[in-house]
Amino acid sequence: MLEKVEGVYPPSAALQESALVDEARYTEMYERSIRDPEGFWGEEARARLDWIKPFTKVKDASFQPGNVSIEWFADGTLNVAANCVDRHLATRADQTAILFEPDDPNEPARHITYRQLHAEVCKFANILEDLGVRKGDRVVLYLPMIPEAAYAMLACARIGAIHSIVFAGFSPDALSARINGAGAKLLITADYAPRGGRQTPLKSNADAALLHCPDDVKMLVVRRTGGQTTWVADRDFDYGELHAEAEDRHRPAEVNAEDPLFILYTSGSTGQPKGVVHSSAGYLLYSAMTMQTVFDYKDGDVFWCTADIGWVTGHSYIVYGPLANGATTVMFEGVPTWPDASRFWQIVEKHRVTQFYTAPTAIRALMGKGPEHVEGCDLSSLRILGTVGEPINPEAWAWYSRHVGKDRCPIVDTWWQTETGGHLLTPLPGATALKPGSATLPFFGVEPVVLDPHTGKEIAETECEGVLCIKSSWPGQMRTVWGDHARFEKTYFSDYKGYYFSGDGCRRDADGYYWITGRVDDVINVSGHRMGTAEVESALVAHSKVAEAAVVGYPHQIKGQGIYCYVTLMNGVEPSEALEKELRAWVRNEIGPIASPDLIQWAPGLPKTRSGKIMRRILRKIAENDYGALGDTSTLADPGVVDDLIENRRSG
Numbered sequence: 104m105l106e107k108v109e110g111v112y113p114p115s116a117a118l119q120e121s122a123l124v125d126e127a128r129y130t131e132m133y134e135r136s137i138r139d140p141e142g143f144w145g146e147e148a149r150a151r152l153d154w155i156k157p158f159t160k161v162k163d164a165s166f167q168p169g170n171v172s173i174e175w176f177a178d179g180t181l182n183v184a185a186n187c188v189d190r191h192l193a194t195r196a197d198q199t200a201i202l203f204e205p206d207d208p209n210e211p212a213r214h215i216t217y218r219q220l221h222a223e224v225c226k227f228a229n230i231l232e233d234l235g236v237r238k239g240d241r242v243v244l245y246l247p248m249i250p251e252a253a254y255a256m257l258a259c260a261r262i263g264a265i266h267s268i269v270f271a272g273f274s275p276d277a278l279s280a281r282i283n284g285a286g287a288k289l290l291i292t293a294d295y296a297p298r299g300g301r302q303t304p305l306k307s308n309a310d311a312a313l314l315h316c317p318d319d320v321k322m323l324v325v326r327r328t329g330g331q332t333t334w335v336a337d338r339d340f341d342y343g344e345l346h347a348e349a350e351d352r353h354r355p356a357e358v359n360a361e362d363p364l365f366i367l368y369t370s371g372s373t374g375q376p377k378g379v380v381h382s383s384a385g386y387l388l389y390s391a392m393t394m395q396t397v398f399d400y401k402d403g404d405v406f407w408c409t410a411d412i413g414w415v416t417g418h419s420y421i422v423y424g425p426l427a428n429g430a431t432t433v434m435f436e437g438v439p440t441w442p443d444a445s446r447f448w449q450i451v452e453k454h455r456v457t458q459f460y461t462a463p464t465a466i467r468a469l470m471g472k473g474p475e476h477v478e479g480c481d482l483s484s485l486r487i488l489g490t491v492g493e494p495i496n497p498e499a500w501a502w503y504s505r506h507v508g509k510d511r512c513p514i515v516d517t518w519w520q521t522e523t524g525g526h527l528l529t530p531l532p533g534a535t536a537l538k539p540g541s542a543t544l545p546f547f548g549v550e551p552v553v554l555d556p557h558t559g560k561e562i563a564e565t566e567c568e569g570v571l572c573i574k575s576s577w578p579g580q581m582r583t584v585w586g587d588h589a590r591f592e593k594t595y596f597s598d599y600k601g602y603y604f605s606g607d608g609c610r611r612d613a614d615g616y617y618w619i620t621g622r623v624d625d626v627i628n629v630s631g632h633r634m635g636t637a638e639v640e641s642a643l644v645a646h647s648k649v650a651e652a653a654v655v656g657y658p659h660q661i662k663g664q665g666i667y668c669y670v671t672l673m674n675g676v677e678p679s680e681a682l683e684k685e686l687r688a689w690v691r692n693e694i695g696p697i698a699s700p701d702l703i704q705w706a707p708g709l710p711k712t713r714s715g716k717i718m719r720r721i722l723r724k725i726a727e728n729d730y731g732a733l734g735d736t737s738t739l740a741d742p743g744v745v746d747d748l749i750e751n752r753r754s755g
């Protein structure tokens with residue numbers, strides 16, 4: 104049982120006893136990892152990964168602006184797919200590697216063993232090579248949550264190609280921008296993506312995207328539903344046909360530790376999403392080690408991370424982390440609320456899931472549907488619960504702990520980012536006393552610091568608040584922004600020199616626990632998805648009736664943050680409900696449904712400084728309904744604008 108002692112939940116005696124890492128071991132290992140990172144990570148990398156050529160150098164990293172360079176195990180070589188698949192064949196060929204649960208609960212689940220996974224990945228690798236994909240080439244994946252997505256990722260890794268996954272909810276425009284950004288040769292998609300009983304026409308979206316890409320980009324199509332599609336001869340290839348002919352053996356390529364494993368586009372505070380580049384060895388080591396220790400994963404467990412592979416959480420904790428550990432990982436195609444709000448719990452019961460990892464937004468949504476959906480299911484298999492994506496509010500924590508964990512399972516609140524590859528701040532279930540809402544303490548090798556946002560200096564006091572930075576490199580850290588190293592340096596290493604800047608604010612309490620307070624830049628967190636307000640703004644101003652737009656986040660019951668848009672229309676255009684609908688549809692179409700505006704306010708003018716800069720701080724306060732705290736408005740060019748905005752504020 105979880106017991107509350109002086110406001111915290113210490114690990115139960117049973118867990119301290121049985122867990123891979125207890126408190127004494129955490130302290131000892133953490134200290135060693137900071138004192139002797141070379142020794143610590145060198146040992147972990149030898150123990151956890153199979154190398155083709157062993158490394159002799161462990162760490163070579165500089166955070167100095169103008170010279171930012173991050174390398175781990177740089178002279179070693181390995182193959183990531185061989186580490187995730189081949190090496191398990193000797194001991195666990197018949198164990199389930201991927202447990203696929205389809206969208207439709209009446210369609211049977213599929214258990215893919217490591218032996219089958221090996222054959223599938225080899226076939227896929229041969230197909231890729233036949234289509235002309237070579238080491239270092241980029242391949243974009245735009246796929247449903249189906250096993251073929253994992254095969255495709257691992258097949259790329261097997262031949263040393265770099266994958267870039269685009270979330271299947273993104274629009275054709277977002278897709279083409281990412282294909283072109285990465286200079287991809289091949290797009291892998293499916294006919295349709297079934298989700299929540301509906302079907303997204305991926306192939307036709309992909310067709311639309313390729314209109315804006317170079318002619319030589321090919322398309323490989325997995326038939327998920329068998330639904331109708333149009334076909335372009337010599338450009339489109341049918342996966343099923345090629346699969347029938349493909350050899351199920353393939354020799355994995357020898358890949359350098361620092362060769363990129365994947366690119367993943369993510370939102371930043373300005374303009375276009377950036378292509379986060381992850382390495383092969385450092386990333387794999389870090390995702391594998393965090394997966395095992397943070398979730399206390401043991402042989403025989405069934406691990407389920409509910410993320411989509413289109414996000415980093417799916418990369419690290421559905422595919423790479425679990426498979427590197429020889430785990431059984433659940434892959435769920437559907438949504439938590441279809442056919443009804445008990446779907447997650449039905450799946451936990453059906454597959455005897457032992458670790459369950461989801462986002463606070465999903466918990467809040469299910470909480471709203473009432474506990475009866477949970478109560479009917481047998482959740483006794485669960486041992487560890489986890490959350491990721493945003494801070495968890497106390498009500499959601501209490502509900503999750505009581506109704507899902509039956510006050511038996513620790514909840515690991517894991518703070519990390521696309522850029523970090525794996526968890527940076529997180530409890531370890533057998534070692535860390537929990538405080539609801541806190542991501543607690545650093546993982547091994549991670550040196551968090553809190554900086555004063557004004558002076559940029561480290562705050563020495565334990566209890567403090569400021570911006571969260573990391574002082575030294577860890578193996579899972581991103582290496583660069585694809586094609587734009589200068590942007591990498593500027594975004595993460597220039598505001599606070601010598602540190603990695605996370606973009607998050609945080610508080611540190613008297614026990615040294617970290618509490619994330621949210622982004623300090625123009626990134627908002629909508630249902631656990633990162634969204635640059637600048638992206639939504641540029642979509643809005645691309646509409647012919649919009650003169651200007653400013654977008655901010657505001658507190659939203661279920662989504663955490665909602666998207667609040669201030670829109671100034673072109674001269675002579677009248678605001679209307681119809682236009683509001685049109686703009687909403689427009690943004691969905693430009694970016695995808697996740698970027699759909701929640702509230703649109705017609706703004707005759709926006710608050711600006713005399714030099715013409717939009718004062719977002721004020722817009723944020725208005726959207727948050729917090730006028731008392733508007734702060735200094737003396738630099739406004741036209742203070743009257745603010746009164747009008749306050750008067751006509753929208754709420755939802």
Ligand code: 6R9
Pocket residue numbers: 369414415416490491492493494495516517518519520521522542605606607619621622628631632633
């Ligand atoms: C893994 C992932 C990263 C941003 C991050 C922060 C927020 C993530 C959190 C959390 C509080 C947690 N975030 N986990 N905030 N507590 N446990 O979500 O990556 O999509 O790149 O988002 O999400 O603001 O900076 P990504």
